[in-house]
Amino acid sequence: MILHRLLIAVIRLGIAAAFLILLVEVGYVLLGGADRHVWDLSSYRDHSAGAEIVVTGWGDKWKSASTHTLLVLALAYGGALLVGYIWGVLAARWRRMGGKYLLSAIFSAFAAVPPFWFAIAVAIFSYFSWQRPGFADDWVVDQGPDVLSWWNAAVVALPAMAAATGWQIRAVAEVLEKEAGLPYVRGLFYSGYSDENIFYGNVFRRSLPDLVALIDSTLPFLLGCIIYVEWAFRYAGIGRLFVEGVRQGIYEDILMGGVWMAIVVCIARFCREVIAGLLKKS
Amino acid sequence: MGNRRKSKSELWANQALAKLWQLRFVLFLASLYLLLAGWLFSGAHNVGVRPSDVYTVSEIPAWKAPDAEHWFGTTGTGLDLFRLSWVGMATSFSVAAVAAALGIGLAHLLVALFVFDPGEKRFRLLNSACRSVGILPAMAVLIVLAGGSGGKQEVVIIVLAFLVCLHLAPVIANWFREGEEGFDVLAAYALGLSRLEIVRGRVSRKVIRRYPGIFAALVPSLMLVETALSFLGMGGDRITCGSLIAYGQGLIIEAPWMALYPGIMASVVVLAFSLLGWLVNRAVRAEQIVRFL
Numbered sequence: 001m002i003l004h005r006l007l008i009a010v011i012r013l014g015i016a017a018a019f020l021i022l023l024v025e026v027g028y029v030l031l032g033g034a035d036r037h038v039w040d041l042s043s044y045r046d047h048s049a050g051a052e053i054v055v056t057g058w059g060d061k062w063k064s065a066s067t068h069t070l071l072v073l074a075l076a077y078g079g080a081l082l083v084g085y086i087w088g089v090l091a092a093r094w095r096r097m098g099g100k101y102l103l104s105a106i107f108s109a110f111a112a113v114p115p116f117w118f119a120i121a122v123a124i125f126s127y128f129s130w131q132r133p134g135f136a137d138d139w140v141v142d143q144g145p146d147v148l149s150w151w152n153a154a155v156v157a158l159p160a161m162a163a164a165t166g167w168q169i170r171a172v173a174e175v176l177e178k179e180a181g182l183p184y185v186r187g188l189f190y191s192g193y194s195d196e197n198i199f200y201g202n203v204f205r206r207s208l209p210d211l212v213a214l215i216d217s218t219l220p221f222l223l224g225c226i227i228y229v230e231w232a233f234r235y236a237g238i239g240r241l242f243v244e245g246v247r248q249g250i251y252e253d254i255l256m257g258g259v260w261m262a263i264v265v266c267i268a269r270f271c272r273e274v275i276a277g278l279l280k281k282s
Numbered sequence: 283m284g285n286r287r288k289s290k291s292e293l294w295a296n297q298a299l300a301k302l303w304q305l306r307f308v309l310f311l312a313s314l315y316l317l318l319a320g321w322l323f324s325g326a327h328n329v330g331v332r333p334s335d336v337y338t339v340s341e342i343p344a345w346k347a348p349d350a351e352h353w354f355g356t357t358g359t360g361l362d363l364f365r366l367s368w369v370g371m372a373t374s375f376s377v378a379a380v381a382a383a384l385g386i387g388l389a390h391l392l393v394a395l396f397v398f399d400p401g402e403k404r405f406r407l408l409n410s411a412c413r414s415v416g417i418l419p420a421m422a423v424l425i426v427l428a429g430g431s432g433g434k435q436e437v438v439i440i441v442l443a444f445l446v447c448l449h450l451a452p453v454i455a456n457w458f459r460e461g462e463e464g465f466d467v468l469a470a471y472a473l474g475l476s477r478l479e480i481v482r483g484r485v486s487r488k489v490i491r492r493y494p495g496i497f498a499a500l501v502p503s504l505m506l507v508e509t510a511l512s513f514l515g516m517g518g519d520r521i522t523c524g525s526l527i528a529y530g531q532g533l534i535i536e537a538p539w540m541a542l543y544p545g546i547m548a549s550v551v552v553l554a555f556s557l558l559g560w561l562v563n564r565a566v567r568a569e570q571i572v573r574f575l
Contacts, residue, residue, distance in 0.1 A: 016417040023423060027430025031437055034430075112553035114506055116513050117527055117545030124538045134534075224421025228510050232531070242422065243514055246429035258422055265417045 001277050009270040016262035017255075024254055034249065044252050061241070062256060068153070069226065069237035073264070076157035076222050080164035081215070087165075088172025093199060095180065100173040107166030115159030115225055116232035122155050123233065136235040156235050160225035164218035171214050179207045212276050216268035223261045308494075308565045315498055315558045322375050322551070325368040336361060336521060337529050345537050354543035358533075363526070363540065367547035370523040371505070374512075374548075375555075378504035381439045382497050385446025390490075392447060393454045397481060405455040412448050420445045421507070428511055433518035438511060442504060450496070454489060461485035495563030502555035509548055523548040 021038050028034040036043035091099035123134030136152040179185075180203045188198045230239035238260050245253025288296070302309065339358035348355040354363035396404050424441055431437040461467065462485055470480045511517050512524030523544040530540030 012414065012417055015414055019415070019418060020426075023426045024430065027427040031427065031431035031434070108556070109553060112502065112506075112556050113549045114509050114513075114524070114527075114545060114552075116510060116524075117541075117548065120527065120531055120534070120541050121545060124534050124542060127534065128538065220416055220419040224419035227419070227421055227425065228514055231514060243425065243429075246425050247515060249430075254426060258418060258426070261419055261422060262417050265419075269417075 002274055005270055005273050005277070008273075009266045012269070013259075013262055013266045016266070017259055020255060020258040020262070023258075024251055028249060028251075036249075036251070038251055062260075065236060065238045065241050066260065068149075068235065069230070069239065069260075071149070071153045072156045072160075072226055072230070072235070072237060073222065075153055076161040076164065076226065077219060079157070079161045080168050080218055080222065083165045084168025084218075085172055085211070088169045089176065089204065091169055091173035092176030092180065092203075095173070095177050100170055100177070103173075104166040104169040107162050107169065110159070111163035111166055113159065115163075115229045118159045119155055119229050119233035136233050138234075152233070152235055156226060156229045156233050156237070159229060160222050163225065164222050167221075168214065168218055171217065172211060175207050175210045175214070176203060179203045179210075209276055209279050212272060212279060215272045215275070216265070219265055219268050220261075223264065308562065311558060311562045311565050312494070312498070315555070315562055318551075318554055318558065319375060319379075322368070322372040325365065325372065331361060331366070331369075331521065332519075335359060336366060336526070339533075343536075345540070347537075348539050348543065354547070355537070355539040357529075357540065358537075363543055364547070366521055366526060367523055367544040370509075370512075370521050370526055370544065371547060371551045373520050373522050374505045374508045374524075375501065375551075377435065377439055377442075377508045378501045379497075381442035381504055382446060382500040384439065384443035385450060385500070386493055386497060388443055388447035389450040389454050390493075392451045393458060396455065397458050397486075398478065400477060405452070405459065408455055409452045412452050415448050420449070421510070424507065424511065425514065425516060428516040429514070433511070433516040435518050435520065438508070438517070442507065446500065446504070457489045457492065458485055461488050492566060495559075495566035498559035498562040499556075500559075502552045502559055505552055505555065506548075 025038045029037060087103045091103045093099065094102070126132055126134035136156075176199075180199070185198055185203060188202060189195075193201075226237070227239035227242055229235075230237045231243040234240070238257050241253050242257030244250070245257060336357055336359065343358040344356065344360035345358050346352055346356045346360070352362050352364065354367060356362055357366070392408065393405075396408050424438075424445065427441045428434075428438050458481075462481070467480055467484060470484060475483075508517065509522060509524035512520065512522040513528045515525075515528060517525055526544040527541050527548075530537070530542070530544065534541050
């Protein structure tokens with residue numbers, strides 16, 4: 001089963017890469033009127049002069065950007081999953097009091113704030129209240145524990161996480177509420193089972209495959225959000241490279257950035273499918 | 283006099299009044315939504331400024347910090363930032379509204395291609411295709427196309443509409459599937475109505491009634507996307523809150539209000555539209571439940 005899923009994931013990645021190439025061609029040549037086709041090698045940067053130096057720098061740049069963005073993603077995605085699932089279950093328990101809306105309200109309100117503006121507002125606050133550089137590229141820690149890189153990653157991750165968490169809470173609660181609305185739940189209640197026993201012993205257990213299906217649903221949104229928050233906060237991640245690539249028409253940066261995001265989504269989807277398959281078996 | 287049969291127009295008026303009464307919550311919330319949109323557009327006309335005028339900073343800048351006269355302060359050329367933010371949000375709203383309407387229409391047409399197929403798995407192809415496109419983040423797709431085309435407004439609207447269509451089509455397909463499982467539909471089959479008649483006359487109408495709610499809930503999200511796109515410099519030659527924030531980002535030491543206040547305006551307006559959109563969407567659904575019962 002795992003090999004079968006892996007093959008599907010590779011095919012999906014191939015489709016995404018082909019779609020990306022098509023997008024670049026349509027965006028730049030058809031709509032933008034550029035004369036550099038995406039399949040033409042001369043459209044890419046000229047590495048002939050000092051090829052070794054350029055290629056080494058290019059690889060290092062992508063490695064460093066990947067590390068930075070993975071840290072942001074770990075914070076945002078991990079936070080959204082952790083808070084989303086725990087609060088979602090709690091919201092379903094409080095379904096008679098509108099727990100779904102109550103618990104997700106604060107995240108939904110935060111989601112109305114433009115994420116890129118939030119990052120800039122943090123930088124302004126940092127300049128004027130803490131009297132220290134605000135944007136991610138202003139200051140580098142060269143000795144001692146690098147707490148600053150965690151702070152920078154948290155600022156980029158927070159606005160993306162807030163919106164994803166709100167969505168995750170509602171989605172988890174909806175799955176559980178749907179299951180709790182089935183006739184067998186009423187039957188169990190009339191048979192004398194306690195509310196808690198019915199919820200955790202039956203409703204939650206039976207909804208597990210549907211809950212697992214929600215694991216990767218916020219990931220494309222998170223990645224899309226991180227792209228422009230990184231740009232706004234001048235955070236040296238994949239998103240910033242991607243946006244700079246688009247602004248300057250550097251095809252290799254656009255393709256690498258797009259494929260990097262597609263790989264992350266494909267891995268998450270593959271994990272979800274494998275876990276769902278194992279749950280189905282058990 | 284007491285037993286007089288009511289005339290046709292009288293009956294029609296009664297029915298219309300009853301319908302309006304039934305829709306009172308939806309109408310009230312929708313009118314609030316439209317009032318807010320109207321307020322946005324009331325400040326958008328005759329501003330007479332080109333984006334190049336806004337973003338020019340002279341050697342001796344004419345900016346002013348926020349005061350009683352200029353709530354959000356002024357730009358480097360002395361233009362009122364509140365007014366510009368107001369115009370910016372109206373621009374974002376108009377782009378979002380057109381894209382949302384087009385996207386919903388396209389999604390309906392796309393689902394309509396599959397809905398009359400009697401097979402159990404009729405939406406499978408549609409769902410798989412839409413899921414496959416979702417591997418690439420929608421924002422990345424939008425940035426590539428808008429950035430590549432130089433931020434042309436029509437390109438932004440069309441791409442947004444297509445993205446809305448791809449994300450909404452599986453949801454609409456699900457509504458059609460659920461709609462065909464209702465007791466009233468089973469009764470219609472028992473009465474001998476054809477599938478075409480049932481889908482067209484009963485299920486489609488139920489689904490279409492949900493669209494105003496979806497539109498109201500979609501617009502604030504698309505406004506945020508449009509603002510983000512302008513912030514990245516891919517929103518074309520338009521004044522929006524995103525481009526104003528991007529302009530202010532370069533001056534956060536000298537004039538921090540230029541990046542701060544347009545963002546507050548955008549947050550408040552989007553929050554208000556989100557809240558009203560959510561309420562309209564809920565009211566539309568609740569009205570459907572009442573009708574069904």
